[in-house]
Amino acid sequence: MTRHFTVLTAGVVAVGAQSFLLAPLLPDLATALHATPAEIGRALAAYGVGVVLAALLLGPRLDRVPRAGALTAGAAALAVSAAVSALAPNWEVLAAAQVLAGAGAGVVLPATYAFAAELAAPGTEARATGRVLTGWSVALVAGVPVSTLLADLVGWRGVLGALAVLAGAQVVLYRTLPSPAVPSAPRPRLATALRLPGVARLLLGTLAFMSAFYAVFGFAGAEIRLLHGGGAAGAGLLALCYGVGFGLGAATDRYAGRVGLAPVLAALAGVYLLLAATVGLLPALLAAAVAWGLVNHVALTLLVSRLSAAAPDARGAVLALNSAATYGGAAVAGLLAGPLYEAAGLGWVAVAGAVVVAAAIPVTRSRTARPVAVGS
Template sequence: MAYVLTGCVAVIGSNSLGLGPIAPEVARSLGSTVPTVMMAAAAFGLGTAASALFLARHIDRIGSRRMLQIALALLAAALVLSALSPMVSVLIVSQLIAGIASGIALPAIYSSAAAIAPSGRESRTIGVVLTGWTLSMVVGVALSAVLADFVHWRAVFAAIAILALAAIAMLSISKYREVLATESAPLPLEALQIKGIKPLLIACGAFMAAFYGIYGYLGDYLHHGLGQPVSANGLAALVYGLGFGAATLLDNVVDRLGARRVMPAAFLATGVVYVSMALFGGSFTMLLIAVFLWGLANHFGLNVLIMRLSAIDPARRGTIMGLNSAVTYLAGFVGTAAFAPLHTEFGFAVSTFVAAGLMVVAVLAAASRPTEAIVHTVQSERQLQ
């Protein structure tokens, strides 16, 4: 089941990351411009955030597997519409629908990953599922460019749609069964009152804003700042993906030490990587080394974040993971927009220092222990005694 969920993440990631490399060809084919085509990517992000916030809360009551199947079916339909788009406006609408589907699918995937994990192997199970992002970045993005070059850009969306249908079939024959929640799904604002969730969502927002703020302009810095060819952008993405995937081999460390201990350290390590980018980013080789370490640290950060959020209230995992995805994509939107003037006016080094500052916020939030959570823990211990 973990490998099926990994494939589901890879399908979603291939769509969300695949438009960028083929955008010039899409623009040429539809008689538009690359910025206009990339509005489809923006629509995808907003659709994902909105559905994760307002629809993912029903996962606990309906069931994560069923919701995931529904979401993947909607995603497949949106991808077919993307492949058939006669104009950019249709592509934008289809990617908005794809985003709505992904905003349900991702929380369902993370909820399922936490539910199927054997006791004591939570980090390793979630780590396997997260390698779907590595597959989408290393394999999906590369194959998208190849398909666009040798077949057609429409073949990219058609191929991902086929993979989505294959994922639905695999979920249908899996033996995974789950216990459904009997209570009605809480509203988004009500869910924020769940004990211990606010500091983790703050950490998530700071972590993701820093990531998207740097990743979104890394390619521009490589090309214009270091004078590297455009192909260097693909190399950087590959190196990041390899670092992210390599961290899976060390996920057993998290299971031994515990997510609460590892989380501040993972965020602190990410902040140190951002500082190293500022100090040594003038060298392409040193920057690639930092990008590899960045992928490594980000894997641990995302892994422990999902572990801690999903452990807060197992009966409401879908709702909590929906809030996580909503904050992730809103932070991505805000981070990309906020870092644009920083990158343009002050340069890449200043941007990385700001990202490091955001990671300090994430460390403090991760290390905090809300009063209500302490009271709840003490009461639980007294009941056990």
């Protein structure tokens, strides 16, 4: 069983490395592809569009196909997209490749979270969710900083080529997972899953949470390079510090059932204001990034585990909606944060993130009802 969770966590690492890598390399991509930061921001937004499309088109089918098969197909899409990205001659091709990458992530992530909950012992689903979520921390602490160091040595194209190899290896690993019998019940519809008690409120919380995250994270690396100098490796310091904090947040997983989501979001809004206040002071900004990662881990674990518990018979569909909300937030951030960043800088982007998260607090205060079965 431990080996299965290791494979699932490794898949999150692969997704995380691919989804986070472009942010600290944004200036290099803009220069090489003769694009503006806002145009590269649109490429980041294209990744989110791919996830949303996969969630809406494939989400209802995730509960009626073997989890291992879905994971294998998603990882294959990630491998192809990374290879195409490495060869992209302009930002439009990069954006198209990111749509495919997003589609792969839109399958891998909900299937991973649902599989983790199904493999967990009764009553430990939240801890199991937190366990696979540590893959995001590994991607940030190890994957992204190492990739940015390699980018300074071999260029961003070489790094994306390496990511294609990593995703290809994950295809092989997924084939070692068990393939339980697929339920024969009717396939749940996304609209039905959306109407489950508490699901819509939690998805709105995810949308706000992720919009704020991607808005700030997407341009933090560029801001550090602009204000404090250094190459891609210097920009990767923030990802490293965020990842350390995210990993530290795993120590709170055992208490996930006792913490309210609204207080965590309130703390997160305060962290965004702290980030805004420390943009000009690199050591303070990096320290704030550690706190940012820790609070984000707690919030993400609460959102995913509560959505997973909302409908045990339709976890794939509900968590596909979560992926749609997650990368819908990324798409919104990519489209709107770019102009705000170019006009006012990262500080005001972080303030906007605080406002968005704070606005979600009253929405998430309502208690989620007990899980119910879902049919078609």
